[in-house]
Amino acid sequence: MNIGAAAKRTGLPAKTIRYYEEIGLIRPARDPNGYRDFSETDVHKLAFLGRARSFDFSIEDCRSLLALYEDSTRASGDVKRIAEGHLERIDAKLAELHEMRRTLSSLVDSCAGDNRPDCPILRDLASDPAGHG
Amino acid sequence: MNIGAAAKRTGLPAKTIRYYEEIGLIRPARDPNGYRDFSETDVHKLAFLGRARSFDFSIEDCRSLLALYEDSTRASGDVKRIAEGHLERIDAKLAELHEMRRTLSSLVDSCAGDNRPDCPILRDLASDPAGHG
DNA sequence: CTTGACCTTCCAGTAACTGGAAGCCCTATC
DNA sequence: GATAGGGCTTCCAGTTACTGGAAGGTCAAG
Incomplete structure (x- = not known):
């Protein structure tokens, strides 16, 4: 083919x-x-x-998974470990994105979005980093 | 400095x-x-x-936002549009990750994770693509 | 025999940095 | 004055997982 x-x-x-x-x-x-x-x-x-x-x-996980797939003497624990590690990365990313979304969304909501210059979004971005601790 | x-x-x-x-x-x-x-x-x-x-x-959004930040005659609507666009991307990514997490997590749960070769995770990865909608 | 749809390799570009080499600048110490 | 150190400079290469495109070979149809 x-x-x-x-x-x-x-x-x-x-x-x-x-x-x-x-x-x-x-x-x-x-x-x-x-x-x-x-x-x-x-x-x-x-x-x-x-x-x-x-x-x-x-890709490297894929390489490992494919090797396990091809190895009939594999231990399912090895597969599971890889998947669990990846799940943790996904959860971390989800938490990060959720927090981002929460803050950004409230900023967007508070912005008039008209033709005046005043903007809470820019105010936040320009604010003292200590405020985001 | x-x-x-x-x-x-x-x-x-x-x-x-x-x-x-x-x-x-x-x-x-x-x-x-x-x-x-x-x-x-x-x-x-x-x-x-x-x-x-x-x-x-x-970075390109940052460039635009910085330009708006520096422009005292800006319209807050321009800022808001950029933020809203970004929020949509975040939401799309969140939905994608949630769905990923849902499926992967149930696969992980169903895997014994022992030293036997049988593994539902690999079975899913190797399964007919038609099965994934 | 030419057209068009395949296929090949190789090089460059993407996003946003990060690491490292080679070398200059400045201060302090011996 | 030589030297050691830390900080600064530029430039090149590498990261991830592809993607686009150029130059050119192959093959079936008309």
Whole structure:
């Protein structure tokens, strides 16, 4: 299967698939003409990577997960550890974004948004950093 | 004031301050020896940028906000529009992360995390993409 | 035999820094 | 006066995970 077909099958852009090969996540065979030739296994790996990336797992996490996926003697604890670590990062990001949203949203609400210069948003941004402790 | 002092005052790394000058966000004066010489105004601008960046405003948004901050004839509506746009991006990111967290967390919960190979997390990652809507 | 849709590689750019090398400036001490 | 230190300068490279684009080979259709 050519890269275009593999891209269609997995939903990944061809560019991304080439990139994944470049960094060693997959190793598709080559036709005599130099074209990549993707097996069903390659396509499954690509789909796996796409799904893992959709959870925002880093490429390095994806590499580890794929290795575990391919290792029939894996311990599910190793998979779980990676997922839990990632979940913690997601939770940290969520907390950060929630706090950001809370503050920014109240600033937006308090801004008249008219053609006068007075603006609580700018006042906050320009305020003494001690006030945000 | 030297860059080290400005860094201490604003909490921004010296590297970042140099970067902000490079991309034209600030224009500190120079001493005869070539050292940057930061005025109080420069420090205020840097603090403003630091606070805006802490809200995850992009550098280009920061540039616009700083320009508005410096323009006493600004319309607060212009500021508000930028903030609202950013708020929407934050909300979109929050929704995405929440959904991610929901799915990933239930997968983690269902994984035994022992030394056996069976793993619902890997099963999900490897599953038919049609199953994920 | 040419057109068009593929495919290939390689280089550059994205966002916002961060690390590090090579070297100048200034002060203090021996 | 030499030297050690800390701070300053510039410039180049690296980070993450791609993405865009140029130059050119391959292949099926007309």
